[in-house]
Amino acid sequence: MSRRARHTRTQVLRHILLSCAAVLMLYPLLWMIMSSFKPDELIFSEPAALPTSLDLSSYFEGWTALRTSFTTFYMNSFIIAALAVIGNLMACSLTAYAFARLEFKGRKIWFALMLGTLMLPYHVTLVPQYVLFLKFGWVNTFLPLIVPKFLAVDAFFIFLMVQFFRGIPREIDEAAIMDGCGPWRIYWKIMLPLSTPVMATAAIFSFIWTYDDFLGPLIYLNDIDSYTVPLALRAFVDSSGGESLYGELFAMSTLSLVPVFIVFLAFQRLIIRGVALGALKR
């Protein structure tokens, strides 16, 4: 066989292998999406079949199947996620700017402590934080899920931003200092505008992680009117007892993935680059 023919053959083999893997990976998702458009009795009788008609009744019935409608759950989720994104961007960039550019006593120690918090498993602070928020009367409000973000508790984003800020040439801020700019103006007018890639990455991942977060809402939100989408889905599983509401459950699960999927489609390059840098855990 000529070299070229052999090359073509391995290429074809690779593509077959990759396509099989892709189908295997996506099939569970496709099954869920297809099932959400089928009447319940067909979901388990014909697993491979495409839905014969686009039956949206599961979506309508699922949306209002719990005591509170999913409108509220999505509102709650988006409010929390939006505030978390704002909090993380503001607080983490302020901190990162201090660590990357400002001179002050104790900077090295604080920076080392900040890196140390990256290693700390969330379990360690879980109980005392709960006790603290309970004493503040914040349980069953969104505050325990939002306020920590405004206090830059997600050290991971600080680390990401410090790395990026350090890459911005110092000559730029030195020139600004010569022109009489203080640290606030440099931060606001120079650093932030030059840092859109890292800010976007941080925004995307804070949105996804907050939107997907389950343990936080599970601990702090008890009232169904304050539930986020993941909590509502869990309540759905419990209330349906596993029987007869499959279509609605699949419909609501599918729908809950849509926001993350849209973010993925819109910012694919940025997300994949962020992961490739080894910067992001998921």
Add this chain to the structure above:
Amino acid sequence: MPSTASGRLSRFWQKNGAGYMFLLPWLIGFLGLTLGPTLASFYLSFTDYDLLTSPRWSGLKNYEYAFLYDRRLGNAIEVTFTYVLWSVPLKLAVALGLAMVLDRSVRGVSFYRATFYLPSLLGASVAIAVLWRQLFGADGLVNQLLFMVTGIQGPAWVTHPDYALSTLIVLAIWQFGSPMIIFLAGLRQVPQDLYEAASMDGASGWRQFRKITLPLLAPVIFFNLVLQTIEAFKAFTQAYIVSGGTGGPVDSTLFYSLYLYEEAFANFRMGYASALAWLLLVIIAIFTAIAFGTSKYWVYYEDESR
């Protein structure tokens, strides 16, 4: 009056004030929400605390109970270790395998890469855990396909004590996308002429993999290994949803985090839960230390002399 306290303070402020202004939000968060709670958790781990009455000092009782008597904890540790030791190596193997296939085939790389990465991004959600529960249920997709192909009626995987944990391991492997992307970035750094030279010398594909790819990729493998191991130890949501919040059937999916959550927020044994948190910290630290300790035997960095 340069020597008075207020004078010194104002000079300190002039030199360092801006830095601390910027640092202030983080400083409050660090002291109030991280350092303070960490110390508090350490203290609570030596107490009995049920939230209603104030903590009562109990010395080493929590740790004694954990080490000597708590059979559920022993089980939770076993379940978690089984999960970590199966899911992490398999996930990394799949990630590396597909990264190598992807690295060479030029066309459609970005499509495949995105497709393989998507489950990693979605996988942490409750929706996927809900899907998994149905997928591996008594008449879920897996059993339907199994029946169609082999005629065998499969068990209800998620509610069978022997199989429930393996469905969670499969779910972890399904999310191999992010280590795969990191491997892909690492493979780009391997000089292609090394492979060409090896082919000229007649080295087989397997030999090239062992002698070129693996050693040059060792730092990336190490990075993925540590990161994924720590993440696997912390796993919570998927086990919670798939088992319906119980860690069942018969505690077969009682992950460490799930047990800790139950002790703290279902049984209100806050002191004991704090002790569990510190034990987990120690377990993770030991694993990380082992990884770093052994790394000098198998991880070489390029700027290091061999």
